[in-house]
Amino acid sequence: MNLxxxxxxHQVKGIVFASSGGTIYGEPEHxxxxxxxxxxxxxxxxxxxxxxxxxxxxxxxxCHLPYVALRYGNVYGPRQDPYGEAGVIAIFIEKMLKGExxxxxxxGEYIRDYIYVEDVAQANLLALQNMxxxxxxxxxxxxxxxxxxEAKAKTEPEPEIKLNGFNLGTGRGVSVNEIFSFLKxxxxxxxxxxxxxxxxxxxxxxxxxxxxxxxxxxxxxQFNFSEGLEKTVNWFKENI
Numbered sequence: 001m002n003l004x005x006x007x008x009x010h011q012v013k014g015i016v017f018a019s020s021g022g023t024i025y026g027e028p029e030h031x032x033x034x035x036x037x038x039x040x041x042x043x044x045x046x047x048x049x050x051x052x053x054x055x056x057x058x059x060x061x062x063c064h065l066p067y068v069a070l071r072y073g074n075v076y077g078p079r080q081d082p083y084g085e086a087g088v089i090a091i092f093i094e095k096m097l098k099g100e101x102x103x104x105x106x107x108g109e110y111i112r113d114y115i116y117v118e119d120v121a122q123a124n125l126l127a128l129q130n131m132x133x134x135x136x137x138x139x140x141x142x143x144x145x146x147x148x149x150e151a152k153a154k155t156e157p158e159p160e161i162k163l164n165g166f167n168l169g170t171g172r173g174v175s176v177n178e179i180f181s182f183l184k185x186x187x188x189x190x191x192x193x194x195x196x197x198x199x200x201x202x203x204x205x206x207x208x209x210x211x212x213x214x215x216x217x218x219x220x221x222q223f224n225f226s227e228g229l230e231k232t233v234n235w236f237k238e239n240i
Contacts, residue, residue: 004059014066014131016124017056020049021071021167021208022112032113032171032209035071043201057163060135068127068134070120073169073208077117077228078235089114089179089229093236096189106198108177111205113169116228119221123168126217137216138164169208170221182226186233 007015025033026040041047056067080087082094092102127134180193213219223231 001055004055004063004065008059008063008065012065014068014128015056016127016131017052017067017069019053019069019071019165020046021169022074022206023203024050024053024071025206027203027205031173031205032207033167034209035165035167035212042203053163053165060164066131066135067164068131069163069165070123070127070168070213071165071208072120073113073115073167073206075117075120076114077232078239080117080232082236088176089183089232090236092180092183093187093233094240096183096187097233097236097240101191101194102180103194103196104176104180105196105202108180108193108195109175109204110202111173111175111207113172113206113208114174114179114225114228115169115221116223116231119223120168122222123213123217123219126219127166130217134166134213134216135164166213166216167208167210168213169210170225171208171210172225173205173207174225179229182229183233186230 004015021033023043023046024039024041025037026042026046028037028040030037039050041050053069056065056069059065060067076087076089080090082090084091095102183189210219
């Protein structure tokens, strides 16, 4: 909040916030997940992202500070830290290039929407250049839904676009087992993976519907999963 107030005081033109499409929706019933899916975060990280989106919405409505929240899938690519708790791709690559056997938690069928870092950078640039346009689209959708509900006298609330948030992913789910299989071929790793107990709190599946940002800005991911993995492996080979 101090940072947002500072932005207001210094007349910052707008904010692009790195939110998390991989955590804020929890485990919905339907996939791919669109922006009108209710927030059901199941981790402190996801709860924090939702809270910040609400703070941003407050400052936009009351202090005229424009913002866009890009709800990332699982970002991967060069320079990702291979020593943290998250970032399974970087962790696996670093271990496999050193000849170490990575451990897959649980059955390896945890599915995520992995997006290459260059595609994320391009989306952020487009969001900065089109912040007012993105905000207006969301506001118009909200007004249209309100009018529709009033006209039909609906008794139950309809899902709405949540704040100024836009999903950022590929729309394709990849399991941890598939990641290991891809890397095994690229690196020519001779060993099978180890399997350990599942991690508490891990969501089973997350795949994002990114049609909204595509329709408004024409953004599309330029790297498929195998291309992104090869570029990431090559970077680690040169920098590990």
